[in-house]
Amino acid sequence: xxxxxxxxxxxxxxxxxxxxxxxxxxxxxxxxxxxxxxxxx
Amino acid sequence: xxxxxxxxxxxxxxxxxxxxxxxxxxxxxxxxxxxxxxxxxxxxxxxxxxxxxxxxxxxxxxxxxxxxxxxxxxxxxxxxxxxxxxxxxxxxxxxxxxxxxxxxxxxxxxxxxxxxxxxxxxxxxxxxxxxxxxxxxxxxxxxxxxxxxxxxxxxxxxxxxxxxxxxxxxxxxxxxxxxxxxxxxxxxxxxxxxxxxxxxxxxxxxxxxxxxxxxxxxxxxxxxxxxxxxxxxxxxxxxxxxxxxxxxxxxxxxxxxxxxxxxxxxxxxxxxxxxxxxxxxxxxxxxxxxxxxxxxxxxxxxxxxxxxxxxxxxxxxxxxxxxxxxxxxxxxxxxxxxxxxxxxxxxxxxxxxxxxxxxxxxxxxxxxxxxxxxxxxxxxxxxxxxxxxxxxxxxxxxxxxxxxxxxxxxxxxxxxxxxxxxxxxxxxxxxxxxxxxxxxxxxxxxxxxxxxxxxxxxxxxxxxxxxxxxxxxxxxxx
Numbered sequence: 001x002x003x004x005x006x007x008x009x010x011x012x013x014x015x016x017x018x019x020x021x022x023x024x025x026x027x028x029x030x031x032x033x034x035x036x037x038x039x040x041x
Numbered sequence: 042x043x044x045x046x047x048x049x050x051x052x053x054x055x056x057x058x059x060x061x062x063x064x065x066x067x068x069x070x071x072x073x074x075x076x077x078x079x080x081x082x083x084x085x086x087x088x089x090x091x092x093x094x095x096x097x098x099x100x101x102x103x104x105x106x107x108x109x110x111x112x113x114x115x116x117x118x119x120x121x122x123x124x125x126x127x128x129x130x131x132x133x134x135x136x137x138x139x140x141x142x143x144x145x146x147x148x149x150x151x152x153x154x155x156x157x158x159x160x161x162x163x164x165x166x167x168x169x170x171x172x173x174x175x176x177x178x179x180x181x182x183x184x185x186x187x188x189x190x191x192x193x194x195x196x197x198x199x200x201x202x203x204x205x206x207x208x209x210x211x212x213x214x215x216x217x218x219x220x221x222x223x224x225x226x227x228x229x230x231x232x233x234x235x236x237x238x239x240x241x242x243x244x245x246x247x248x249x250x251x252x253x254x255x256x257x258x259x260x261x262x263x264x265x266x267x268x269x270x271x272x273x274x275x276x277x278x279x280x281x282x283x284x285x286x287x288x289x290x291x292x293x294x295x296x297x298x299x300x301x302x303x304x305x306x307x308x309x310x311x312x313x314x315x316x317x318x319x320x321x322x323x324x325x326x327x328x329x330x331x332x333x334x335x336x337x338x339x340x341x342x343x344x345x346x347x348x349x350x351x352x353x354x355x356x357x358x359x360x361x362x363x364x365x366x367x368x369x370x371x372x373x374x375x376x377x378x379x380x381x382x383x384x385x386x387x388x389x390x391x392x393x394x395x396x397x398x399x400x401x402x403x404x405x406x407x408x409x410x411x412x413x414x415x416x417x418x419x420x421x422x423x424x425x426x427x428x429x430x431x432x433x434x435x436x437x438x439x440x441x442x443x444x445x446x447x448x449x450x451x452x453x454x455x456x457x458x459x460x461x462x463x464x465x466x467x468x469x470x471x472x473x474x475x476x477x478x479x480x481x482x483x484x485x486x487x488x489x490x491x492x493x494x495x496x497x498x499x500x501x502x503x504x505x506x507x508x509x510x511x512x513x514x515x516x517x518x519x
Binding site for chain 1: 096379382408410415418419420421423426427461465466492494496497502504
């Protein structure tokens with residue numbers, strides 16, 4: 001579903017970490033151009 | 042091996058609306074938007090509003106967080122408690138600037154002449170006056186405006202607009218000794234010192250009876266050759282007059298207080314030291330971090346206080362809550378970073394090891410950030426999220442029926458009440474309440490759970506955490 005798409009990934013500390021989202025995006029054909037996990041508190 | 046106990050705990054706040062503009066987020070956003078700066082300065086709280094704010098009274102220990110009124114707390118009526126309440130106090134900004142000058146050993150802070158005299162006078166009437174270097178406060182008086190205009194210096198205001206002091210950089214080229222960094226470190230030192238002084242004074246503890254102090258703050262003390270080199274703990278010990286103490290810092294982002302407590306307990310249990318204090322000062326960069334969300338929702342700038350905490354660990358006295366060193370939960374590398382896995386490692390695994398169930402813990406104290414601060418910026422309700430995860434794990438273990446999740450969260454969890462000061466909100470803020478609940482109250486066990494966002498430093502994708510159980514003392518020795 002992400003074929004040919006450039007994806008920016010922002011993970012969240014208490015939710016889903018950036019690398020986990022990035023792995024999903026890649027498996028769906030997306031190209032992860034930036035991935036990070038952030039703390040918003 | 043003796044069982045370590047927590048024999049005393051303190052909690053302090055410093056209301057610093059004038060310093061809020063030096064928080065990391067405001068310092069970046071306000072400089073490029075004068076209109077936004079004007080709105081920010083117009084939305085700062087008064088000292089009276091800060092004292093009356095119910096979560097602050099909960100933080101000081103004057104009321105249990107489960108006894109907080111319904112939100113919104115911003116508009117709630119004051120409950121009659123004053124600045125000296127519970128296990129500490131809420132210090133006003135002018136006194137805190139004076140306290141920073143009092144613990145400043147390098148003449149970095151210059152107070153306006155009239156402000157220095159007035160502040161020294163106010164601190165002379167403070168209950169801790171005998172422990173504060175009032176001569177240094179008075180000597181810090183001078184031309185604050187002139188210092189503020191020096192290259193690299195920062196002006197320090199009282200509230201929105203009155204310049205009352207300034208802080209110098211310590212080196213022209215060293216990025217670890219800029220005025221911004223030194224202000225952050227000095228604010229941490231002053232708030233940690235206040236917490237430690239309150240601990241001593243309120244519990245009749247002899248300063249020289251403490252052997253060791255462990256710092257659990259997030260600041261980075263050092264120069265360009267060792268940024269984050271540390272040992273603010275010993276600086277705080279010196280400022281508080283602990284002549285026989287040495288110290289060190291334990292670093293682990295927001296999680297640091299629990300590992301610090303465990304290390305302190307281990308030092309006492311092993312007989313290495315007799316009395317160990319754990320201290321943490323406030324985090325100035327986090328002031329005003331979510332101010333844009335607050336302004337958007339017509340709220341005052343709620344991140345306008347620095348927190349400070351201190352606790353004392355010593356050998357079993359037969360009455361104080363015990364630190365169960367056999368209950369320490371750690372977050373191993375193999376657990377990964379998903380929140381349920383982290384909570385399983387920290388909240389569940391230690392109980393299973395001890396043959397206990399999740400209903401054997403009366404209070405779970407985790408990251409207790411005040412949701413009234415986090416929700417307007419879209420950060421959600423952090424403690425509620427954690428409690429739902431813990432309750433779900435209890436259901437999966439068979440300790441709890443699915444329909445009882447709400448009851449579990451309400452009775453064994455609590456609303457977040459701590460200022461968003463990272464490590465201060467991370468379980469440490471519950472210590473005064475844990476003390477009360479495990480002695481005069483009806484709780485048997487409190488589990489402290491802390492988590493740290495290691496990935497923010499870009500050295501690892503991992504997070505970390507640690508947990509420990511505090512238990513009512515049955516008076517029958519360890």
